[in-house]
Amino acid sequence: xxxxxxxxxxxxxxxxxxxxxxxxxxxxxxxxxxxxxxxxxxxxxxxxxxxxxxxxxxxxxxxxxxxxxxxxxxxxxxxxxxxxxxxxxxxxxxxxxxxxxxxxxxxxxxxxxxxxxxxxxxxxxxxxxxxxxxxxxxxxxxxxxxxxxxxxxxxxxxxxxxxxxxxxxxxxxxxxxxxxxxxxxxxxxxxxxxxxxxxxxxxxxxxxxxxxxxxxxxxxxxxxxxxxxxxxxxxxxxxxxxxxxxxxxxxxxxxxxxxxxxxxxxxxxxxxxxxxxxxxxxxxxxxxxxxxxxxxxxxxxxxxxxxxxxxxxxxxxxxxxxxxxxxxxxxxxxxxxxxxxxxxxxxxxxxxxxxxxxxxxxxxxxxxxxxxxxxxxxxxxxxxxxxxxxxxxxxxxxxxxxxxxxxxxxxxxxxxxxxxxxxxxxxxxxxxxxxxxxxxxxxxxxxxxxxxxxxxxxxxxxxxxxxxxxxxxxxxxxxxxxxxxxxxxxxxxxxxxxxxxxxxxxxxxxxxxxxxxxxxxxxxxxxxxxxxxxxxxxxxxxxxxxxxxxxxxxxxxxxxxxxxxxxxxxxxxxxxxxxxxxxxxxxxxxxxxxxxxxxxxxxxxxxxxxxxxxxxxxxxxxxxxxxxxxxxxxxxxxxxxxxxxxxxxxxxxxxxxxxxxxxxxxxxxxxxxxxxxxxxxxxxxxxxxxxxxxxxxxxxxxxxxxxxxxxxxxxxxxxxxxxxxxxxxxxxxxxxxxxxxxxxxxxxxxxxxxx
Numbered sequence: 001x002x003x004x005x006x007x008x009x010x011x012x013x014x015x016x017x018x019x020x021x022x023x024x025x026x027x028x029x030x031x032x033x034x035x036x037x038x039x040x041x042x043x044x045x046x047x048x049x050x051x052x053x054x055x056x057x058x059x060x061x062x063x064x065x066x067x068x069x070x071x072x073x074x075x076x077x078x079x080x081x082x083x084x085x086x087x088x089x090x091x092x093x094x095x096x097x098x099x100x101x102x103x104x105x106x107x108x109x110x111x112x113x114x115x116x117x118x119x120x121x122x123x124x125x126x127x128x129x130x131x132x133x134x135x136x137x138x139x140x141x142x143x144x145x146x147x148x149x150x151x152x153x154x155x156x157x158x159x160x161x162x163x164x165x166x167x168x169x170x171x172x173x174x175x176x177x178x179x180x181x182x183x184x185x186x187x188x189x190x191x192x193x194x195x196x197x198x199x200x201x202x203x204x205x206x207x208x209x210x211x212x213x214x215x216x217x218x219x220x221x222x223x224x225x226x227x228x229x230x231x232x233x234x235x236x237x238x239x240x241x242x243x244x245x246x247x248x249x250x251x252x253x254x255x256x257x258x259x260x261x262x263x264x265x266x267x268x269x270x271x272x273x274x275x276x277x278x279x280x281x282x283x284x285x286x287x288x289x290x291x292x293x294x295x296x297x298x299x300x301x302x303x304x305x306x307x308x309x310x311x312x313x314x315x316x317x318x319x320x321x322x323x324x325x326x327x328x329x330x331x332x333x334x335x336x337x338x339x340x341x342x343x344x345x346x347x348x349x350x351x352x353x354x355x356x357x358x359x360x361x362x363x364x365x366x367x368x369x370x371x372x373x374x375x376x377x378x379x380x381x382x383x384x385x386x387x388x389x390x391x392x393x394x395x396x397x398x399x400x401x402x403x404x405x406x407x408x409x410x411x412x413x414x415x416x417x418x419x420x421x422x423x424x425x426x427x428x429x430x431x432x433x434x435x436x437x438x439x440x441x442x443x444x445x446x447x448x449x450x451x452x453x454x455x456x457x458x459x460x461x462x463x464x465x466x467x468x469x470x471x472x473x474x475x476x477x478x479x480x481x482x483x484x485x486x487x488x489x490x491x492x493x494x495x496x497x498x499x500x501x502x503x504x505x506x507x508x509x510x511x512x513x514x515x516x517x518x519x520x521x522x523x524x525x526x527x528x529x530x531x532x533x534x535x536x537x538x539x540x541x542x543x544x545x546x547x548x549x550x551x552x553x554x555x556x557x558x559x560x561x562x563x564x565x566x567x568x569x570x571x572x573x574x575x576x577x578x579x580x581x582x583x584x585x586x587x588x589x590x591x592x593x594x595x596x597x598x599x600x601x602x603x604x605x606x607x608x609x610x611x612x613x614x615x616x617x618x619x620x621x622x623x624x625x626x627x628x629x630x631x632x633x634x635x636x637x638x639x640x641x642x643x644x645x646x647x648x649x650x651x652x653x654x655x656x657x658x659x660x661x662x663x664x665x666x667x668x669x670x671x672x673x674x675x676x677x678x679x680x681x682x683x684x685x686x687x688x689x690x691x692x693x694x695x696x697x698x699x700x701x702x703x704x705x706x707x708x709x710x711x712x713x714x715x716x717x718x719x720x721x722x723x724x725x726x727x728x729x730x731x732x733x734x735x736x737x738x739x740x741x742x743x744x745x746x747x748x749x750x751x752x753x754x755x
Contacts, residue, residue: 065309068276068309068311068326068328069311070372071276072276072278072311072313072324072326073313075265075278075324075326076313076315076324078264078265079261079264079265079315079322079324080315080317082121082263082264083206083226083315083317084317085121086121086124086204086226086253087204087226087228087317087318089115089121089127089253090127090204090226090227090228090251090252090253091204091228091251092111092115093108093111093112093127093129093228093251094228094229094230094251096108096111097129097230097233097248097249097251098230098231098233099233100233101233103129103169105148105168105169108129108169108171109171109173112126112127112171112172113171115127121263122262122263123255123259123260123261123262123263123264124253124255124260124263125176125177125212125214125253125254125255125256125259125260126170126171126172126177126253126254127170127171127251127252127253128167128168128169128170128171128177128180128251128252128253128254129167129168129169129170129230129249129250129251129252130165130166130167130168130185130186130249130250130252131165131166131168131248131249132163132164132165132186132247132248132249133155133163133164133165133166134162134163134164135160135161135162135163135164138155138164141155141166142154142155145166145168145182150181153181153182154182155182155184156182156183156184157184157187159187161184161187163186164184164186164187165184165185165186165187165195165249165250166182166183166184167180167181167182167183167185168181168182176214176215176216177214179213179214179216180212180213180214180254183213185225185252188210190207190208190209190210191207191210191225193207193208194206194207194208194225194226194227194320195227195250198227198228198229198250199229199243199244199247199250200240200243200244201240201318202229202237202243203228203318204226204227204228204317204318205226205227205228205318205320206224206225206226206317206318206320207224207225207226207227208224208282208283209222209223209224209282209289209290209291209292210222210223210224210225211223212225212254212256214254214256215256219258221256221257221258221259222256222257222291222292222293223254223255223256223257224254224255224257224282224292225252225253225254225255226252226253226255227250227251227252228250228251228252229243229247229249229250230247230248230249230250230251231243231246231247231248232246232247232248257280257292257293258293260293261280261293261295275295275296276326276327276328277294277295277296277326277327277328278293278294278295278324278325278326279291279293279294279295279324279325279326279327280292280293280294280322280323280324280325281322281323281325282322282323283321283322283323284314284321284323285323286323286325292322308327308328308329309327309328309329310325310326310327311325311326311327312324312325312326313326409421410422410426456498456501456584457498457499457500458496458497458498458585459496459497459498459499460494460495460496461494461495461497461499462492462493462494463493463494463495463497463502463527463534463605464489464490464491464492464493464527465492466499466502466503466506467487467489467506467525467527468487468489470503470506470507470510471485471487471510471525473507474510474511474514477511477514478514478523481514481517481518481519481520481521481565482519482520483514483517483519483520483521483522483523484521484522484523485510485522485523485525486522486523486524486525487524487525487526488524488525488526488527489525489526489527490527490529493527493529493534495534495605495606495607496606497585497605498581498584498585501581501584501585502581502585502605504577504578504581505577505578505581505582505589505603506536506538508574508575508577508578509538509578509601509603510523510525510538511574512574512575512601513538513539513540513542513599513601514564515564515565516540516542516543516564516565516599517540517541517542517565517598518541518542518543518565519565521540521541521542522540522541523538523539523540524537524538524539524540525537525538525539526539529607531607532606532607533587533604533605533606533607534604534605534607535602535603535604536602536603536604536605537600537601537602538600538601539598539599539600539601540598540599540600541597541598542565542598542599543565543595543596543598544593544594544595544596544597544598544599545591545593545595545599546595550591550593553575553591554575554576554578554579554589555576578603582603582604582605585605585606586606587603587604587605587606588602588603588604589601589602589603589604590602590603636659636660636661637659637660637661637683637684637749637753638660638661638662638664638679638681638682638683638684639656639659639660639662639663639664639682639683639684639685639686640663640664640665640666640672640675640676640679640682640684640685640686641653641656641663641664641665641666641686642665642666642667642668642669642671642672642685642686642687642688642691642696642699643665643666643667643686643688643691643715644667644668644688644690644691644692645688648688648738649665652686652715653665655742655745656686656745658742658746659745659746659749664679664682667691667692668691668692668693668694669691669693669694669695669696669698669699669702670693670694670699672685672687672691672696672699672703673694673699673702673703676703676706676707676710677703677706680707682707682710683710683711683753684710684711684712684713684749684752684753685703685710685711685712685713686713686715687699687700687712687713687714687715687732688715689714689715689716689726689727696714696715696727696730697726697727697730698730700712700714700727700730700731700732701730701731703731704731711733711734711752711753712731712732712733713732713733713734713735713736713748714727714730714732714734714735714736715735715736715737715738716735716736716737716738733752734748734751734752736748
């Protein structure tokens with residue numbers, strides 16, 4: 001029998017065991033939870049580490065690609081720069097002949113010696129002179145050279161030809177170069193093609209792939225040559241025929257390609273198997289026959305292995321193209337290297353830190369690479385542009401940045417369907433674009449003026465009417481600053497001048513007056529006849545100009561640019577244009593100014609009364625305008641738009657739609673020719689000049705072979721010298737500069753279809 005006293009210890013024991021079980025169960029649960037937390041932490045750490053490894057791998061590969069592209073582009077740039085340097089050297093040699101009736105062998109040796117080719121242009125084989133010899137002059141030429149101390153001299157190869165050429169000067173006149181003495185390069189087709197191109201276009205021309213006569217059986221290399229024409233002193237060279245008649249020979253340089261590349265890019269990596277593999281091909285053909293240079297000649301030309309990274313870069317020198325092909329084994333990065341395994345075993349925190357550290361380092365490297373790339377481009381830009389164009393580039397940046405930023409805001413307004421915001425930002429885009437276009441217009445006008453290619457087209461016109469039109473154009477801008485523009489002008493004043501040039505002068509002076517006048521100020525425009533000239537003035541009561549700054553206003557070699565009263569910016573280019581254009585009219589321009597009181601800009605034009613017959617024409621202006629309206633039957637034209645740029649094509653189509661019944665589109669010259677061949681009823685072709693596959697010039701020539709009547713209007717860049725002349729020579733009826741508007745197109749439609 002068990003008493004209650006005997007049960008008590010058992011109850012206490014059971015209670016203790018129950019509590020212990022609860023504690024153990026709780027401990028097991030906590031331990032289990034901690035294990036899962038630890039496991040989860042490990043999994044998270046591994047996942048994050050793997051993600052970091054993937055990101056690091058991809059970005060490192062991307063950085064390797066960026067480094068590869070940077071090196072390749074830098075090499076291509078070095079080659080292009082060196083070719084242009086060689087051209088300058090040859091031009092210098094041609095100038096030596098052009099400035100003298102004769103150049104002796106010693107004078108040529110002294111000239112080349114002073115050039116220090118081995119130091120300034122390493123890798124060049126030499127520089128020589130090849131003279132033209134007509135058939136009847138051959139024997140006399142040979143005897144003359146032999147009397148100079150070369151008794152075995154002759155012109156090679158032998159043969160009966162109407163024209164011979166002979167290398168008579170070549171420095172250094174030692175070693176391999178002695179083999180070229182007397183060689184007739186004109187007898188070989190590849191060399192001859194480059195020599196003719198140099199003569200006909202007065203350029204430095206590069207030949208195709210050849211084997212130089214300097215080559216021996218030892219260290220045989222591919223070669224090429226550069227030619228610059230030498231014309232007879234005092235003879236005209238304005239046309240191809242005149243240049244051929246004036247030609248007396250060529251200054252030239254032969255190049256052994258391996259030696260040339262060693263001089264340009266250095267020879268330390270040429271035989272390094274781990275270096276970038278560079279090959280140079282003549283023109284666009286990638287073949288063994290066209291291979292000019294291979295820094296790892298034992299390798300094959302084609303690379304089909306996916307583990308090889310390749311990049312092709314063209315180098316174009318005066319329409320002669322070299323194709324540079326670079327290749328390098330792709331850098332392979334394994335996921336489970338020792339470093340990654342350590343990261344995986346280190347846990348969540350270390351993995352996360354390494355991830356962000358890796359991310360920061362990669363981003364820093366990419367940013368640094370981008371900065372270096374930008375610095376290289378900037379140095380190249382600064383090296384090729386003078387102070388004037390640097391100013392222009394700076395001032396073009398601001399409106400284009402504004403357009404880019406505002407367009408981003410405009411996209412947001414469109415997404416939100418905010419009509420007021422769309423209208424507001426669209427107007428900002430228009431203003432910034434107009435500002436950029438004004439600057440570009442000044443730049444193009446200045447460029448054409450300085451190169452003597454701007455057409456001077458004086459005509460009789462009422463300058464007072466033109467001034468009033470410009471005042472009306474700037475009325476809104478002046479109104480934004482509450483500026484009053486007054487004019488003290490006669491009822492009419494006829495001048496014989498270039499209307500566009502004088503409009504540019506007036507536009508710049510009035511725009512500047514608005515810019516530097518305080519809000520609420522006044523601008524006065526006047527014209528006064530005095531003897532045989534008209535004195536124009538534009539005065540303002542604005543900020544004025546200091547005496548020291550006035551001297552800089554009209555000088556291109558001085559920098560003067562200040563911000564307007566509303567922080568408007570400028571370059572000073574406008575006033576330089578004004579001076580150029582006024583002086584073209586035998587006029588003068590000057591300024592009187594005092595700081596904080598204002599400025600008065602004056603310019604003069606010769607005054608010539610308009611003949612009576614022109615006044616009669618003026619009376620019939622309304623009737624003439626009526627006559628110039630486009631007849632309805634000519635508003636439905638069948639038009640071809642040949643344009644490879646999508647945005648330009650869209651804008652041109654919008655303008656052309658007003659005159660068309662059908663529009664056909666071509667993206668290159670080949671398509672344009674085919675469309676015209678298949679559609680003999682085409683009325684008008686708007687032909688872009690710069691297109692892929694076949695340019696606009698060649699496309700026009702092809703079309704003229706089967707269609708003499710279709711009107712072809714070239715779309716040319718106004719600032720590109722010779723575009724218009726080349727277009728007409730190719731067979732175009734007319735040309736229109738980009739960007740053009742409907743008024744310009746309308747005028748041409750009237751010209752060719754309103755008959």
